[in-house]
Amino acid sequence: MVQSPKTIGVLALQGGVREHVNMLAALGREARLVRDPADLAAVDGCIIPGGESSVMDKLCRMFELQQPLRDRIQSGMPVFGTCAGLIMLADRIVDGMAGQETLGGLDVTVRRNAFGSQVDSFEADLDVPELGPEPSHAVFIRAPIIESVGPKARTLADVNGRTVAAMQGNLLGISFHPEVTSDTRWHELFCRIVDGITP
Ligand SMILES: NC(=O)CC[C@H](N)C(=O)O
Numbered sequence: 001m002v003q004s005p006k007t008i009g010v011l012a013l014q015g016g017v018r019e020h021v022n023m024l025a026a027l028g029r030e031a032r033l034v035r036d037p038a039d040l041a042a043v044d045g046c047i048i049p050g051g052e053s054s055v056m057d058k059l060c061r062m063f064e065l066q067q068p069l070r071d072r073i074q075s076g077m078p079v080f081g082t083c084a085g086l087i088m089l090a091d092r093i094v095d096g097m098a099g100q101e102t103l104g105g106l107d108v109t110v111r112r113n114a115f116g117s118q119v120d121s122f123e124a125d126l127d128v129p130e131l132g133p134e135p136s137h138a139v140f141i142r143a144p145i146i147e148s149v150g151p152k153a154r155t156l157a158d159v160n161g162r163t164v165a166a167m168q169g170n171l172l173g174i175s176f177h178p179e180v181t182s183d184t185r186w187h188e189l190f191c192r193i194v195d196g197i198t199p
Pocket residue numbers: 049050051052053054082083084085087112113141142143144
C-alpha cells in the first residue's frame with residue numbers, strides 16, 4: 001500500500017502566506033490553508049509565515065487557534081516559522097507589544113525588529129551545514145534576532161555573530177524569508193521533518 005503523503009498547512013491569518021504555498025507547490029506539495037481548528041486538525045505539519053507577530057497573535061486568539069496550536073506543538077507537530085513565525089514559536093520575547101503572547105515551543109528568546117530601522121531590510125549569505133555546502137541566501141525584512149538559545153534548542157545559522165536560525169526537535173525557526181528566493185532547501189528540510197525522514 002502506498003502511504004498517502006503528509007499534509008502541510010500554512011497558517012493563513014495574516015502575512016506572507018502565498019509565497020509559502022507557492023514554494024510548497026514547487027516541491028510538489030499542495031498546502032492546506034489553516035484558518036480554524038478544523039483546518040489545523042487536518043494537517044500533519046504547519047508553516048507560520050512572516051507578517052506582523054503582534055497581529056498574528058491577536059488573530060490566533062480571535063480565531064480560537066492559539067490553544068489548539070499550542071497543544072499540537074506540545075504533542076510534536078512539526079512547525080516551520082519564518083520571521084514573525086519564528087517570533088510566534090519562541091518561548092520568550094523581550095520586546096513584544098503590550099500583552100503580546102507567543103505560541104512557544106522553541107527554547108529561544110527573540111527580539112523583534114532587532115536589526116534597527118536603518119538596516120531593517122538586508123540580504124546575507126549564510127553558512128548552514130544542515131543544508132549542504134552551498135550558502136543560503138537570506139532576505140531579512142524587519143527581522144527579529146534570536147538573542148539566546150536555551151539548552152533544548154540549537155543554533156543553525158548566524159549572521160555577524162547574531163543567531164538567525166534555530167531548531168528543536170520538529171520545530172524550525174528562522175528570522176528571514178527563503179520563500180521569496182529560489183532556494184527551496186529550507187522547505188525541503190521541513191518536508192523531510194514532516195515526512196519523518198530525519199538526517
Ligand atoms: N517580516 C516579518 O515577518 C517581520 C516581523 C515583524 N517585525 C514582527 O515583529 O512580527
